[in-house]
Amino acid sequence: MNRGLDPTAIGKSFFRDYYRKLNPEDVDVSSFPMREFAFSYFEGAGMQRHEAFRTPADLSEHLRHTVPRHVYYSSAYYTNPSAKDMDAKGWQGADLVFDIDVDHVKTPCKELHDSWTCKKCGATGQGTCEKCPKCSSESIEKEVWVCETCINVARDEVLKLIEFLENDFGISKDEMSVTFSGHRGFHVHVESEAIRSLGQDGRREIVDYVKGLGLDYKQILVRVPGGFKLRFDSSASGWYGRIARWATLYSSGNELVMDLKTWQIAIEKCVSSEGAAIDEKVTVDIHRLIRLKNSLHGKTGLKAAAFSIEELESQHLLNRVKAFKGEALVEVKRVPQVVLDINLKEGRQRIPLYAALYLLLNGAEIVSFQVL
């Protein structure tokens, strides 16, 4: 790193510019005074929790003043959101939130931009890795980057989830909102009176449902002459219909009567293709803090932009989350081949400012950095 280069100071100065221009309505959320807010800052680790604001204008004033690195708000509604003690907060309900992150999904692009180092034996490699192939240690340090392919994979998972929410759970699109997580995925929020008071167990059951977890063939199949068939015909909604559609790929006749083994293969295939890859911990947690829409992610400099469902289906989702215009001249050591929608090469290069900031904030080894 060249002398005088301070990633924190550079990052913060751009975040300051961004928050200066942000309007209060950009950070408005429903039942605003009932939400807890939390921040982490460029200076020092840790999170400042239990903040509450009367109006979005108060919050945007706070953002301009303090320029946080990360901004979160509670999916929960509280009578006293600034109370330090969880019991004293007075939980009144919570939105249903889903987190889709390609960290948990296999994507073809990880080889191009991710790398890992075994903390035990020092082995390194491209892509992702859970267990060192050399010494079998599970103590792995990962360097992860996000690219356009990652975002598109995440988007496809969001669309699967929305299909479940709409067709199975009867939630209308007006009750859902989708925001970019700021890194490798999306958050889907459902705000509805019917869901607010749902407890952890109910939410966990929704998780199992959209992931297809716990599907037991003994429950959904019945024995018939010549094998097994589904308890209900393919017109039944829910997993029955989905499984029936997949089963036609494996069945020769029209009747969908197959042996148990073939059914198990068909069910497995159906679940892995149709289940939505959500992070269960987020959905089940009724006190969760979630990134605030239109705030910046402190490790990417990308905006947690809100998407309508039609917008999600469009091309070039990344254009909506870029917060900074302009270009920079940068040189990076151990450069990933691709980040966001930019292909990188060795040596000094002229790249868009949003990509340069991403490299800087996500801890790339910067040799030089010059805003043009």
Next chain:
Amino acid sequence: MRSELILTDEDLRKYPFLPSAVERVKELGLTLADVASSALKSVIERAGRYIEASIRNSEIPPPAEDCDEEIVSFMVSLLILKLIGDRLLVRRFAATFARRSRFFLGGEEQDKVLYLLSSLGIKVRRAGNAFGYPLSVNVFDYLSNMPERRGSWKLVHRIVERGWVYVGKAEAIRLGEERLRTLIERRVEEIKVDGLQIPDPLYSLAEKLSSEWGTYLRKIKENWAIAGVDDWESALPPCVKTIMDSVKAGKNVPHSARFMLASFMLSVGLSVEEVLEVFRATPDFKEQIARYQIEHIAGLRGSRKKYSPYKCDNMKTLGLCVAECNVKHPLQYYWKSLRHRTTTKRDKV
């Protein structure tokens, strides 16, 4: 008000928790002093019998012949439960009372079932025998009231269509039973006794029942305290054993697994120090942090809330379940295997 017409005195007698039952008693204008008077002695006696039945875990006796007597007895029961102030007993009572109501609901016509479930706040409608199901229930009401999260109740095994789950009549009633349980618990919680003039006969009954409940609890605890648990590790359920083995082997296990192991060990009576020793083998062990977290789980820090280990359903969702043990909670497995061991030991003597 047409729907009100179908509720008779006989209905209110069977379902004294219904909103219209409460209305009716309000119209009577009874005070607590009236209830305690000798004229209404039977009400207090009946309330006492209801709570006694739930302490002994037996069935709640059949309702009073007189509809008003039944409604007032039910309300007095809730008040006494509030005075005793033990959540476990409230849960016990709610469960036994809801069970009695399920029995009555089972004998009702479908339309009345629909009406009664709606009064309890469950959205339910006729399904016209689609796929052989007479009724469908709003999916979120289903999720809030499903009695268990496995087998045929598990949502993945149901026909779920645009916010509705198809159910049989008996299943709908079972959902109603669960809902009633929660409602009774909530009603007791919401009673405000501060400033209420509680007549003496009510107080003395509450005291008597409270001591009876205390005796019962002590007996249970004695049964559970098992002497000489030295090789407690061999009684661990497979899921906890797997995590324990991974941790001991120095593997990097996810946060949820660490939480499970720590909360489990603390729940079966190990000390913070003993738990800390087990975690010493983790690759990223930092004593100060680990101690802080374990103390937090033990309820010695922060919110002072002692955390319970995950139940089996949660373990499954988190991908930490490794075997089908036919229990609902890993702790159940542990206590069962210890109990089994002590009885076999005793047999040998």
